[in-house]
Amino acid sequence: MKIASIPLAPGAALAPMAGFTDAACRDMAVRHGAAYTVSEMVSAKALTFGDKKSAQLIRCKPNGAPYGVQLFGAEPETMGQAARLIQHYDYDFIDINMGCPAPKITSSGAGSRLLLDPALCGRIVAAVVEASDGRPVTVKMRAGWDGDHITAVETAKACEAAGAALIAVHGRTREQMYIPGTVDWSVIAAVKAAVSVPVLGNGDITTADEARAMMEATGCDGVMVGRGALGNPWLFGEIAAMLKGEPAPPPPTLRQRMEELRRQVYEMCENKGEWVAMPQARSQAIHYMKGLRGAAALRAECSRLEHFPDIDRLIEKIWQENS
């Protein structure tokens, strides 16, 4: 599969997740076999105002797989202007957010709200394509706004006609938020049938078998995984092995899991300083506690992480409870 001229290794893409998919998370995903990664969503408007925090979200060290910057916004001109402003950054493609359900985003007309106006989506893609300096432009969308407005197919066609190189479809409407069991594979299949650019399916994939089932049922070209990879980057290796027809790799040992947690938090602190990194590390660490003995108490411990050495104390407690 290719994004325009970028060759991708067989594997799942890491879904953009605000507050989670920072440079440390993206590097980890790629080390484990992610086909590509995307930044946290970045406000196009904030970039045009010169907001430094937004620009920091884009910064990355090259990690060996294609990397996309995700922009959100509702106006073609602002989106194009933002794409121009970030041209000097080191990234491979621009992704456009057409899926965020958060009221603070949709109230400005951005994110999943765009799905009510497929023609506007096309104009946004066209503006970003024109400003993207030849780099591919991809789109990440939901199925639609609500049950009465399932517009993914129409939107995908408008985006493809405007030059989008790949479309990722989260098979839920905005109304469905993240309600378990509501991912509609038929919408992913309908988008795949309607466009000729690669389509990635997204939503609730937590194992290689689920990835295979989604690909077989929908015909999609690959999958994008988000929450299933938090605390479990080995999922990328499992999916890559499945796609290459290789045997599934052995599950990680407890030691490997703890080493990965420590490395991720260390890199977060290196990249953005302990003060910014540690509150975010709490939510990342909680995902590594899954399946451990004493998980409830360990999760509470995660929420108290304040300084980097606290990670070592947490790991020590995990050993005491689980070895």
Ligand SMILES: Cc1cc2nc3c(=O)[nH]c(=O)nc-3n(C[C@H](O)[C@H](O)[C@H](O)COP(=O)(O)O)c2cc1C
């Ligand atoms: C905490 C969180 C933050 C998210 N942030 C973004 C984002 O910045 N941009 C985006 O397009 N989607 C975002 N999403 C949606 C995910 O990319 C993905 O579509 C969704 O979680 C479904 O996939 P999953 O079941 O594999 O997690 C976010 C999801 C979560 C849970």
